[in-house]
Amino acid sequence: MSETTLVEDAPTAGLGEGRPPAARPSRAAAVAAIVTLAIVAGYAFVAGSFTVPTSPTRPIVSEAFSPYFSQRWNVFAPNIMKVNRNLQIQVQWREGDELVRSEWVDVTDLEFTSARGIPMPSRISKNSFNAAQAFLTRYQALDDAQRERVRDTFIRGLGGGAYSPIGVDELLEELDEVGGSRAAAVRYLRYDYMLVRFAAAFGTAYFDRDVERVRWRLQHDRPNDFLHRFDEERQTELSYTTFGWRQPGTAPTDEVVAIYDEVIERYTGR
Incomplete structure (x- = not known):
């Protein structure tokens, strides 16, 4: 081969003449792309129908896909509370010889109202909420007969319109007689006593009366299930566990009432 021939062929080799054209996308790749887009579009449609409460397609999509894609409130919190509990109190005071009964006061709601909109509220804003949870735990540790007894009054009549609280020893004897654990009864009565003191101090400050x-x-509020979270109608009605009248052994001191006066002023603004 001559040198002339090599020189003439060099440009042709540099331009790539003689190479096969670029391969076009195969039919399988095109089908895969179409299927992928369809899946993404379908998922976006289903997700949008589930999350937009006013979507007209939501009832149809929910009925068709709920068994496969639904989730519960505890999807990210396995031990999430299923029932909200509020502590509510009621007190009585005397006007002359007549006992006057107050309305129910939702202490927990007052505390939460004062903390709404605050990212990091003070722990006192859930004081009664924590108390309700701890008290319920001790109450549930009792057996059925003991629970029935502690829901009754802890006051005895002395005659002539006079009353007094039943002593702890006598209450323990009564709870022993109906059965169950004495240790659980002791733990319950300790917390019961603390709630008596708390309710007396809070009620005295709230109503400005000698309680x-x-x-x-305890008010039990079970929110709707996840799939019914946008429904206005409640799935479960509010329920209550009510405990009988107690008579404080001693009245709250002026110092304690003054503290609760400040707390209630912060809660209610009055």
């Missing part, structure tokens, strides 16, 4: 008797109840 003679107190009682409380």
Whole structure:
């Protein structure tokens, strides 16, 4: 081969003449792309129908896909609380010889109202919420007969319109007689006593009266299931566990009432 021939062929080799054209996308790749887009579009449609409460397609999509894609409230918190509990108190005071009964006061709601909109509220804003949870734990540790007894009054009549609280020793004997654990009864009565003192101090400050008797109840509020979270109608009605009247052994001191006066002023603004 001559040198002339090599020189003439060099440009042709540099331009790539003689190479096969670039391969076009195969039919399989095109089908895969179409299927992928369809899946993404379908998922976006289903997700949008589930999350937009006013979507007209939500009932149809929910009925068709809920068994496969639904989730519960505890999807990210396995031990999430299923019931919210509020502590509510009621008190009595005397006007002359007549006992006047107050309305129910939702202490927990007052505390939470004062903390709404605050990213890091003070721990006192859930004081009664924590108390309700701890008290319920001790209450549930009792057996059925003991629970029935402690939901009754802890006051005895002395005659002539006079009353007094039943002593701890006598209450323990009564709880021993109906059965169950004495240790659980002791733990319950300790917390019961603390709630008596708390309700008396809070009620005295809230109503500005010398409180003679107190009682409380736990409000149980179970939110709707996840799939019904946008429904206005409740799936479960509010329920209550009410405990009978107690009579404080001693009235709260002026110092304690002054503290609760400040707390209630912060809660209610009055």
